Amino acid sequence: MGVSGSGKSTIADHLAIRIGWRYEDGDTFHPPSNVAKMSAGQPLTDEDRWPWLRAIADEIDRTCKVSQRAVIACSALKRTYRDILVHGRDDVRIVFLEGTRDLIAARLAARKGHFMPTGLLASQFKTLEPPTADERPIVVAIDRTVDTIVEDIVSQLNLDRP
Ligand SMILES: Nc1ncnc2c1ncn2[C@@H]1O[C@H](COP(=O)(O)OP(=O)(O)OP(=O)(O)O)[C@@H](O)[C@H]1O
Numbered sequence: 001m002g003v004s005g006s007g008k009s010t011i012a013d014h015l016a017i018r019i020g021w022r023y024e025d026g027d028t029f030h031p032p033s034n035v036a037k038m039s040a041g042q043p044l045t046d047e048d049r050w051p052w053l054r055a056i057a058d059e060i061d062r063t064c065k066v067s068q069r070a071v072i073a074c075s076a077l078k079r080t081y082r083d084i085l086v087h088g089r090d091d092v093r094i095v096f097l098e099g100t101r102d103l104i105a106a107r108l109a110a111r112k113g114h115f116m117p118t119g120l121l122a123s124q125f126k127t128l129e130p131p132t133a134d135e136r137p138i139v140v141a142i143d144r145t146v147d148t149i150v151e152d153i154v155s156q157l158n159l160d161r162p
């Protein structure tokens with residue numbers, strides 16, 4: 001989770017390869033109307049986001065049901081959004097990519113070929129509710145290399161735990 005440009009797709013992709021899990025991008029679950037809205041520079045509303053979040057929650061259930069593992073990139077900005085995704089499962093972990101607005105704005109400005117305009121970053125930060133301790137979040141600082149961030153997540157995931 002994290003705002004647009006915090007590195008969700010990049011880190012999720014590398015993390016999935018590192019630990020041999022499937023990678024899925026939450027953006028592929030958006031209905032075309034949501035993508036059109038964001039591309040036009042308009043932030044999504046809660047109503048726009050509910051069906052999208054439920055579709056990702058269904059994907060999480062399907063994945064767990066067949067004993068698969070996956071890393072899913074999804075902004076999941078508000079607590080209520082994350083509650084839909086996690087829905088009481090203790091086998092779902094939240095990874096929060098934490099960084100400053102300046103750093104993320106600079107990365108977005110340099111990014112090419114993506115529908116999400118940099119102008120929506122302010123609304124992303126306004127909507128963001130950082131995860132609280134009861135969500136057992138894995139919080140990682142993004143002002144480091146991709147490999148360092150991935151190794152930080154791997155060690156906090158404690159995958160060797162019995
Ligand atoms: N640790 C990092 N160091 C340097 N550049 C990074 C790092 N992580 C991501 N980037 C770059 O920052 C930009 C934003 O990353 P990315 O597209 O993965 O973010 P995102 O959170 O998935 O964004 P969105 O929600 O808009 O899809 C990309 O150009 C990516 O290559």
Ligand SMILES: O=C(O)[C@H](O)[C@@H](O)[C@H](O)[C@H](O)CO
Nearest residue numbers: 003004005027044075076116
């Ligand atoms: O909740 C939201 O506002 C959206 O999910 C956005 O975060 C985009 O999906 C993403 O950031 C662009 O790729």
